[in-house]
Amino acid sequence: MSRSPGTVYxxxxxxxxxxxxxxxxxxxxxxxxxxxxxxxxxxxPRLYDQVHxxxxxxxxxxFEVGLLAALVYHSLNGLRIVMIDFFPxxxxxxxxxxxxxxxxxxLLTAVGxxxxxxPFVEGRLL
Amino acid sequence: xxxxxxxxxxxxGRRLERRARQNYEAWSWVFMRLSGLVLxxxxxxxxxxxxxxxxxxxxDAAFVGERWxxxxxxxxxxxxxxxxxxxxxxxLRWIVExxxxxxxxxxxxxxxxxxxxxxxxxxxxxxxxxxxxx
Numbered sequence: 001m002s003r004s005p006g007t008v009y010x011x012x013x014x015x016x017x018x019x020x021x022x023x024x025x026x027x028x029x030x031x032x033x034x035x036x037x038x039x040x041x042x043x044x045p046r047l048y049d050q051v052h053x054x055x056x057x058x059x060x061x062x063f064e065v066g067l068l069a070a071l072v073y074h075s076l077n078g079l080r081i082v083m084i085d086f087f088p089x090x091x092x093x094x095x096x097x098x099x100x101x102x103x104x105x106x107l108l109t110a111v112g113x114x115x116x117x118x119p120f121v122e123g124r125l126l
Numbered sequence: 127x128x129x130x131x132x133x134x135x136x137x138x139g140r141r142l143e144r145r146a147r148q149n150y151e152a153w154s155w156v157f158m159r160l161s162g163l164v165l166x167x168x169x170x171x172x173x174x175x176x177x178x179x180x181x182x183x184x185x186d187a188a189f190v191g192e193r194w195x196x197x198x199x200x201x202x203x204x205x206x207x208x209x210x211x212x213x214x215x216x217x218l219r220w221i222v223e224x225x226x227x228x229x230x231x232x233x234x235x236x237x238x239x240x241x242x243x244x245x246x247x248x249x250x251x252x253x254x255x256x257x258x259x260x
Contacts, residue, residue, distance in 0.1 A: 036207070036249060039190075048187045049186045052182075052186055055182045064177055071169060072170075075165075075170060082162070112177070115177075
């Protein structure tokens with residue numbers, strides 16, 4: 001298949017932004033299903049607290065950082081989609097906005113990730 | 127993502143059917159943008175409270191009890207539950223329609239998806255509404 005530059009979407013940054021949007025949305029959705037079940041234990045406080053302590057474990061802390069990254073990317077890229085849909089002229093800046101989305105995701109994940117991992121780094125928790 | 131496509135369609139009953147489907151997809155498109163904007167605020171606020179401002183190990187049953195003693199937080203959490211589930215469900219419907227090509231398997235996947243989401247929506251609503259602080 002021949003490609004005409006400027007009109008082919010496939011393999012360009014927009015397609016990767018779309019793929020990442022799907023994957024992050026999919027992951028957050030399945031976390032939500034798990035989260036509905038774990039919160040439902042709150043009617044039995046002792047059991048809830050036991051299960052909940054697991055979230056302080058280093059493996060699940062890393063999982064929370066991943067959740068943060070997925071949430072922030074999906075939120076910011078969602079704003080980018082809304083921007084392109086409602087202000088079609090802004091498509092000209094689409095690539096620069098995408099790099100802002102990626103950098104801001106990295107920055108917020110790094111800052112939030114540091115706060116989430118801090119108790120482990122300081123050796124207060126396993 | 128699944129932007130509504132307007133094109134001259136067939137005539138008669140099939141045209142009405144197609145128009146109904148186009149309307150449905152157009153509204154689903156609008157819904158994704160609006161719910162997404164609200165969720166940006168709800169989900170990030172929720173994450174900040176439960177993982178950044180408070181450490182996750184501090185958000186025990188007593189923490190939930192204190193928060194849910196205020197009905198506004200229950201409304202907040204229920205809105206987050208309802209919007210996140212419906213936004214995610216519609217997103218997953220798009221994914222299923224894109225990748226599951228066989229009609230029978232697509233229907234089966236959607237039935238499983240809709241029923242489990244509806245069940246969990248009822249379960250989550252039950253948790254929020256019936257909770258009583260110990």
